[in-house]
Amino acid sequence: MPPESLRCKECRTEYPLEARYVCEQCFGPLEVAYAPRQDADPDSLRRRIQSGPYSMWRYSDFPARSAAHVRAAGRVHAVAPR
Numbered sequence: 001m002p003p004e005s006l007r008c009k010e011c012r013t014e015y016p017l018e019a020r021y022v023c024e025q026c027f028g029p030l031e032v033a034y035a036p037r038q039d040a041d042p043d044s045l046r047r048r049i050q051s052g053p054y055s056m057w058r059y060s061d062f063p064a065r066s067a068a069h070v071r072a073a074g075r076v077h078a079v080a081p082r
Helices: 042-050 067-073
Strands: 003-008 030-034
Antiparallel strands (some): 003 030
């Protein structure tokens, strides 16, 4: 699910992916718009998420990076700043 463009949350104006955070039309916040998934049936996605483990890995089908990148990294550890 690669990012496709930036979209204004208020007026839905689209912008290319670049360093921009505010809409030029209405000054609304911009969000990342993703390409639609091929298997975008909401019921099947909901079942797949609900059947997953009770941790952050239940959302592993929806990574910001590719799944190949996560597998190549092996075990991933996040260090929280103190």
